[in-house]
Amino acid sequence: MAKVKSLADLKKMKEKLQSDISLRENSKHPEGMVRVKVAMATCGIASGAKDVMEFFTVNLQKRNVDAIVTQTGCMGYCYAEPTVEVKLPGQEPVVYGFVDIKKADEIIEKYIKQGEPVDGIIPVNYETIDKK
Amino acid sequence: MEKIKVKIDNRLVEVEKGTTILEAARKLDVNIPTLCYMNLGDMDIEHRPGGCRICVVEVEGRRNLAPSCATDCHDGMEVKTHSIRVLNARRTVMELMLSDHPFECLTCAKSGKCDLQSMAIKLGIRDIHYQGEKSTYKPDFSPAILRDMDKCIMCRRCEKMCNEVQTVGVLSGIYRGFEAVVAPAFERDLDHSECTYCGQCVAVCPTAALTEVDHTNQVLRALADPAKTVVVQTAPAVRAALGEEFGMEPGTLVTGKMVAALRQLEFDYVFDTDFAADLTIMEEGAEILGRLGKFLAGDKDVKLPVLTSCCPGWVSFFEYHFPDQRDIPSTARSPQQMFGAVAKTWFAEKIKKDRKDMVVVSIMPCVAKKYECTREEFATGGNPDVDYSLSTRELANLIKRANIDFNKLPDEDFDGPMGESTGAGVIFGTTGGVIEAATRSAYEIYTKKPLDKVDFKQLRGMEGIREATVDFNGFPLKIGIAHGLGNARKLLENIRAGKSEFHAIEIMACPGGCIGGGGQPLHHGNSEILKARQKAIYREDSGKPIRKSHENPSIIKLYEEYLGEPLGEKAHQLLHTRYFDRGREIVIEADVKEEQ
Amino acid sequence: MSENIKQIRVALRNCGFINPESIDEYIAADGYEALGRVLTEKTPEEATKEIIDSGLRGRGGGGFPTGVKWDIARKVESDQKYVVCNADEGDPGAFMDRSILEGDPHSVIEAMAINGYCIGADKGLVYIRAEYPLAIERLKTALDQAREYGLLGEDIFGTGFNFDIEIRYGAGAFVCGEETALINSMEGHRGEPTFKPPFPAQSGYLGKPTNVNNVETFANIPVIFNKGAEWFASIGTEKSTGTKVFALAGKINNVGLIEVPMGTTLREVIFEIGGGIKDGKKFKSVQTGGPSGGCLTEKHLDTPIDFDNLLESGSMMGSGGMIVMDEDDCMVSVARFYLDFTVEESCGKCTPCRVGNKRLYELLDIISKGNGSNNDLDKLRNLGEVIIDTSLCGLGQTSPNPVLSTMDNFWDEYLAHVEDQRCPAGQCKDLIRYEVIEENCVGCTACARNCPVNCISGERKEIHHIDQSLCIKCGACFEKCRFNAISVS
Ligand SMILES: Cc1cc2nc3c(=O)[nH]c(=O)nc-3n(C[C@H](O)[C@H](O)[C@H](O)COP(=O)(O)O)c2cc1C
Ligand code: SF4
Ligand code: SF4
Ligand code: SF4
Ligand code: SF4
Ligand code: SF4
Ligand code: SF4
Ligand code: FES
Secondary structure, three states: OOOOOOHHHHHHHHHHHHHHHHHHHHOOOOOOOEEEEEEOOHHHHHOOHHHHHHHHHHHHHHOOOOEEEEEEOOOOOHHHOOOEEEEOOOOOOEEEOOOOHHHHHHHHHHHHHHOOOOOOEEOOOEEEOOOO | OOEEEEEEOOEEEEEEOOOEHHHHHHHOOOOOOOOOOEEEHHHOEEEOOOOOOOOEEEEOOOOOOEEHHHOEOOOOEEEEOOOHHHHHHHHHHHHHHHHOOOOOHHHOOOOOOOHHHHHHHHOOOOOOOOOOOOOOOOOEEOOOEEEOHHHOOOOOHHHHHHHHHOOOOOOEEEOOHHHOEEEOHHHOOHHHOOOOOOOHHHHHOOOOOEEEOOOHHHHHHHHHOOOOEEEEEEOHHHOOOHHHHHOOOOOOOOHHHHHHHHHHOOOOEEEEHHHHHHHHHHHHHHHHHHHHHHHHOOOOOOOOOEEOOOOHHHHHHHHHHOHHHOOOEOOEOOHHHHHHHHHHHHHHHHOOOOHHHEEEEEEEOOOHHHHHHOOHHHEEOOEEOOOEEEEHHHHHHHHHHOOOOHHHOOOOOOOOOOOOOOHHHHHHHOOOHHHHHHHHHHHHHHHOOOOOOOOOHHHOOOOOEEEEEEEEOOEEEEEEEEEOHHHHHHHHHHHHOOOOOOOEEEEEOOOOHHHHOOOOOOOOOOHHHHHHHHHHHHHHHHOOOOOOHHHOHHHHHHHHHHHOOOOOHHHHHHHEOOOOOOHHHHHHHHHHHHHO | OOOOOOEEEOOOOOOOOOOOOOHHHHHHOOOOHHHHHHHHHOOHHHHHHHHHHHOOEOOOOOOOEHHHHHHHHHHOOOOOOEEEEEEOOOOOOOOHHHHHHHHOHHHHHHHHHHHHHHHOOOEEEEEEEOOOHHHHHHHHHHHHHHHHOOOOEEEEOOOOEEEEEEEEEEOOOHHHHOHHHHHHHHOOOOOOOOOOOOOOOOOOHHHOOEEEEEHHHHHHHHHHHHHOHHHHHHOEOOOOEOEEEEEEEEOEOOOEEEEEEOOOEHHHHHHHHOOOEHHHOOEEEEEEOHHHOOEEEHHHOOOEOOHHHHHHOOOOOOOOEEEEEEOOOOHHHHHHHHHHHHHHHOOOOOHHHHHHHHHHHHHHHHHHOOOOOHHHHHHHHHHHHHHHHHOOOHHHHHOOHHHHHHHHHOHHHHHHHHHOOOOOOOOOHHHOOEEEOOOOOOOOOHHHHHOOOOOEEOOOOOOOEEOOOOOOOOOHHHHHOOOOOEEEO
16 A cells, blocks of 8 residues: 655545545445444444344345445444444435344345335434534 | 742741752751651662652642642742641541551550651540551561561552662562552562562661561570570671660760670670671682782683672672672671681680580671571581571660660670771771771782771762772772662673673672661661761771781681681681572572462 | 534544544545644644644543643653553443544544654553453554554654554553553553652653643544634533543433533433433432542532533543432442442552541441441541542542532431431342331241241241341342232331
């Protein structure tokens, strides 16, 4: 990987990374990717997030859903771990709490594949720095 | 230096920037009580952990109370040292300390000399409002030091001495909270640590948490046994400090009274370790000259410098920490052991006694000597050369128990022949003394010229490391002096690195030398006392008719009658020793412990 | 945005959004831009001033203005200086710092480099507790990535500025989070505090000027440069700007990590964000500030949370633990619980903390067993005040807070324990009595058969009796009785 040698380098790199991401996630194009983020901090892992992540990775592929599954840090909802954020192409992300294998299966089959709402959504209760 | 003004108890005082509240108050003769604080200014030893919190004062504008020992003054500061808030806090802190302390003053070894006890008196403690569980630890009996940590107040003075001054590193704070205590790692016994028994921890402990092992009862029993001939030897530094135990000014010489007291205690022979010190010079001096001669002749196998070996604390130190260098120190035994070996052979033959019927007692300023007596190489057939070693403090107790009014005793003289000594023997008691004594004799023997001035002032003083060059008839003899094991370590590391330029080095484990030994009357952190003792030692020296060891008539006679030549075969057998690699010992023992 | 949104994610801006193991995602989220801009566009003095202007105060507990601290370290002349990140986080139940390091390690690395530039240090150390393996893993990964990208190491952004970071592991002693103890521990000494001054900024790690900041403090730094000091200062209150992360715990519905602007009230945190008290019970108290914070009550619920208000109410901000208690919690037991912790965690160096806290604990224990007197309450207060007044470090200077604040706010409960030998919350085992309600007892013998110490007597179909002198208060009879004939008091 190339070294960042100046501020301009960094900015170029950032723009490229950002546009890659938005291409993948925000295009309304039907081939757009589904993005699944699993909260994998100590609290999440302790509640079984590893298994959930594994389930998503394996099953989304098996069921031919074009998706990327990544880990992320603590979302703050310790009472509802494991928590998973799902973002369908061109839509706002939603966060599910208490996600076990059964729930994960339901999320894939109903929400991801058919866009039908699934119970267990944790409403967004914070502002991000960009909005503020 | 910038001057600042502070107001303490409504009185103004001007001090230099960087002065603590405690020091500023002392300028006004306001004596804020302290417990953990210790300052041996002349030896550059200052300890202020800020742990006991007895010294707290109220500072205008500050949220909480300030520890005066650790808080610097600032300009315009207003301090109250006895407001009701301060007095209540100080009393409460003291009560807390006492609430975790055994109430054993009546039977305690430290009673009457205990800083904690004096503090309770000073603060007028009549009641302890906070009571509860007391922390208890397993007692630790070593050959020389008794650790009773139930009486520890966590002032950490011992730790300072052991780690920073002596750099031995045996004692440190372990455990947390209420269980916190100062101990060797893994709460091992001292006997299973690298402890040198230098006794500096004992010398500064404000309570009876650290005391020397008491041998007075064994000595009393020996004295009462008609079958035993009990011989006593007194080390040079004892006479310069014993008086303090009887209320005399520090620096009062009590040689004659001490001899009288020992006689009243019914020792059969009252002898002087100074005699053995003169003997040490004969052997050590011969060794220095021998090695120097060979070195100058180009012998590559000879190592320099020669290090003195009369201090058992120092001997243990290099056995543990510099075992690879153990071929450098002189092989001469300490004066205590030379005395014992000669007393139980030459003198025993003279008085026609079997060594088993003789008991040799030493009076020492030292804790390490107790341990030295127990070393196996200093015994014949299980019978030790020196049976018991008492500290200066123990001797004082013994005298008091025998109802002797020490202050009113007449001056008496030592018995012959092992009571005869020179000024050179006396100065063994202070830092710089051993090497000065050796120089006096070595000079005359080497140059074959009489010395016109015996006082080598350039070797005297209190700085931790000193060096001087003495002109040996054109040959510049380079001499080093270190007292305190931390200073010794520095010189030794130089030697190990091949950077040392000295020909001979004197090392004593205790700061100040034996006058500051772990068995001396407690100095309670006042280094003026050590300086007064040092002066007394040099006074005794200059008052002696003979001031060079090789001129001691009894020593001459001893060689003629019995030993032959210095470094000769007999001398070798009785007056020299060998050293062990103890560095490994500790590691192995630690492993065994872990396996168990 | 709807009215009931109280949280703003500043320190946690990337936590739960980006993949913490991907530096690319961090860069895509404006990462390292602040460092780049500071290095190329600002002098150390200007950058430090930006932090001063932001009003940021230390999130590790003390609330000392971060910029001012940097400025002190910047002005001390020295050939070598250090930046230390305090990730010891020893408060039981707190995990704010862990979450940041697990969720957004690059933000801390970036901030430490900025800090190094401002004070003139080329070396940073993260002191992290060894019990945080995941955080350590992610931090290591992030450090490797930053080095690979040239964002750590030599000549960063082509400016000639060098900076690198090492990890040091803490053994998990609470007191090692205190900055002087932390430095002692990093130097290989016993982890115990030393008195200040000298402050670490004057003489810290290896005797060199050292700036110590908390993880969350650092996490705020890049945002301040990206969004401006003014923007940051517009959040929160005048004297406490920005946000604070709290770990909400205890008898509350939505346990978790939250981040609110300073000035949010306790009521908003507990009842809106936290979703109120579990099982519909009544709110009793909230404890802030970790083990040596105070217990606040109903009357403090509308106090806006900031450093100064919490201190004034007899508690403190601490590092952000927040534990909610309900009507079933006995405040004497709560105080005793915290004291138990401090007695264990005191380093033992100074008398008031080493012995005093033990005696405080013992007094509370006596009281909770019903053996206390009014005199003991006086002692408790005096002792608590003296410990605060005379202790060496922050631990002892705050450890009596749980006692003093519960005495201030729940005095009646203390009185009930000593005067009536009664525990109003029914928590103090020794003060509970199980008694047979004679009207209800049918003599079924279920209680007697289940009593582990056989202290219930009575013939079949006759009224039973409990021998109080033998009862161990196990509660078995209460559970087994199907006729509601056992009372608890
Ligand atoms: C007993 C005690 C424990 C502490 N523990 C921590 C800790 O775990 N983490 C932390 O960041 N600060 C802790 N502190 C505060 C630190 O001493 C120091 O003030 C802080 O790291 C400075 O960073 P800040 O200015 O960013 O808050 C503790 C203080 C005390 C007295
Ligand atoms: S150590 Fe001091 S206070 Fe303690 S019992 Fe002995 S004399 Fe008394
Ligand atoms: S006697 Fe000396 S070496 Fe042994 S513990 Fe005490 S100070 Fe350390
Ligand atoms: S053993 Fe003595 S010197 Fe050492 S800390 Fe305890 S009281 Fe102080
Ligand atoms: S200097 Fe003297 S008192 Fe100290 S250990 Fe050595 S011989 Fe003993
Ligand atoms: S207050 Fe407690 S933790 Fe702090 S130095 Fe004193 S004993 Fe140690
Ligand atoms: S279980 Fe209830 S009803 Fe039955 S004997 Fe006991 S108290 Fe009476
Ligand atoms: S003498 Fe000052 S704290 Fe002990």
